Amino acid sequence: MPADLIEKTDRYERLLTEALDAAEPAGDEGSPLADAATECLEMARSYLDDGRHFRENDDPVNALASFSYGHGWLDAGARIGVLSVPRDGHLFTVD
Numbered sequence: 001m002p003a004d005l006i007e008k009t010d011r012y013e014r015l016l017t018e019a020l021d022a023a024e025p026a027g028d029e030g031s032p033l034a035d036a037a038t039e040c041l042e043m044a045r046s047y048l049d050d051g052r053h054f055r056e057n058d059d060p061v062n063a064l065a066s067f068s069y070g071h072g073w074l075d076a077g078a079r080i081g082v083l084s085v086p087r088d089g090h091l092f093t094v095d
Contacts, residue, residue: 009051009060012067016048019074019091026084033082040077044070 023041027033047070054063077083078094085092 009064016067016070023083023085036082040073043073
C-alpha cells in the first residue's frame with residue numbers, strides 16, 4: 001500500500017517542529033561551532049516556513065520535500081557536532 005501523502009506531510013512537519021525545539025547550539029557563543037549551529041537552525045526554520053507556505057498553497061509534494069530538507073539540516077548539524085540534540089533515536093539519526 002503506498003504512503004498517504006497528506007499524512008506523511010503532517011508527520012514530517014510535526015517531526016521538524018519537534019526537532020527544532022529540541023536542538024541547541026553545541027559551541028560557545030561567538031565560536032565557529034555556534035555560528036555553524038545558527039546556520040543549521042536558520043536553514044531548518046526556513047524550510048519549515050517554506051513547507052508551510054507550500055501546504056497553504058495546496059502543494060503537499062513540495063511541502064513534504066521542504067520539511068524533509070529542514071530535518072536534514074538538523075541531522076547534519078547533530079552528526080557533525082554543532083548541534084546538541086537528544087539521543088533517544090526518535091528525532092535524530094545520532095546515537
